[in-house]
Amino acid sequence: MAKCSNWSLLHAKVHRILRSRCLLPRHQRILVAVSGGQDSLCLAKLLLDLQPKWEWHLGIAHCNHQWRSDAAANATYVSQLAQWWNIPFYSETTDCRLHSEAAAREWRYQTLSAIAQKNNYSHIVTGHTASDRAETLLYNLIRGSGADGLQALTWHRPLTAEIILVRPLLEITRVETAQFCQEMQLQVWEDSTNQNLKYARNRIRQELLPYLYQFNPKVEHNLAQTAEILQAEVEYLESEAQQLQQNATVTTNEATIQLNCLVLRTAPLALQRRVIRRVLQQMLQASPSFEHIEKVVVLIAAPNGSQSDPLPGGAIAQVKNGSLWIYTNLAP
C-alpha cells in the first residue's frame, strides 16, 4: 500500500477501515463535526492527512451549546484550527436553553444537517470511538434494551435523504485518540462537564468501566465487538421480520391491520415479536413497551374471540376467524 511518510499506525488503520467498509467514497464533500475534544480532533487530523489520497473536500463544523462558560473560547479554538488547516469552517450557537443531553444532541444533529445541506456536504462524520460504543452498550443494557439498542452506534445511518452520518473511529479506543493527539501535538479542549458524575454516561466511563476492567482488561474491546456482532444480527433479523410481516399481512390501512395467525405461528418467537413491534410502531406512532408487545404476541396462538387489554392510545388487538386484528382509535 503506497502511503505518505508521515502516516502513523492509526492513519493506516483508519485508511484500511474506510476502504474495506466503503464509508467515505473518493471526491465526496465531508463535514467533520468537531467539538474540540480528543476524539473529534483526532478524526479531523486523520482525515486531513488522508485527504490527498481520497481527494475529499473537507469542512469543519462546531456547535456551541452555550453550556459552559468557556463555550465561546472553545468555538474560537476550533475555528482557529480550521483556519490553520485551511479548511472551511462553520459554526452555530443555540438561541434557546438546552435542558438535557438529549435536547443538545437533537439540536446538534439538526444544526449539522442544516449546515451540510446548505453547503452541499454529502457526509457528516463524528468522532465516536470504540469506547463510546462500549459505554453506549452498557448504558442501554442497564436501561433495558433489546438487541437493537445493544448494537450501540452504527458505522453509518442516513440523517436526511441526501446526507449520511458516518462514524469512522468505531474501532479506535479513546486511549488511541489521546495518544494520537499527543503525538501530533494537538491541544485538546477539555470539556469540564465530562467530569460531572451526575451524568450516567460519565459514571459509566469513570466508575463502571474501570471496575469491570478488573474482571477483564479487554472489557472495552469486547463490548465494542459485541456491539459489532449484534449490528449484523439485528440487520438480518429485521430483514426477516419485514419479509414475515409482508407474508402475514392480509389487509391493512392506517386504522386497522389484519395478520394471518397461521403464517405468524410458523415463525420463531424472535420474529413474531419483531413483526408485532413493527406493526405497533407503525400504527401507534410511538415505541411500544415490551409488555405491550407481549400482550399481542400471546394472541398469535390464542383461540378466536381472544382480546388484549387496551394498548396505548386506546388501540385493541383481537383474534377473529384465524386472523389477528389490531384496531387503533381511528378505526370505525
Ligand SMILES: Nc1ncnc2c1ncn2[C@@H]1O[C@H](COP(=O)(O)OP(=O)(O)OP(=O)(O)O)[C@@H](O)[C@H]1O
Ligand atoms: N459541540 C460540538 N460540535 C460539533 N461536533 C460535536 C460537538 N459535540 C460533539 N460533537 C461530535 O459528536 C461526537 C460525539 O460526541 P459526544 O460523545 O460528546 O456526543 P454524544 O452526545 O454522546 O453524541 P451521540 O448521542 O451522537 O453519541 C464528537 O466526536 C464530535 O464529532
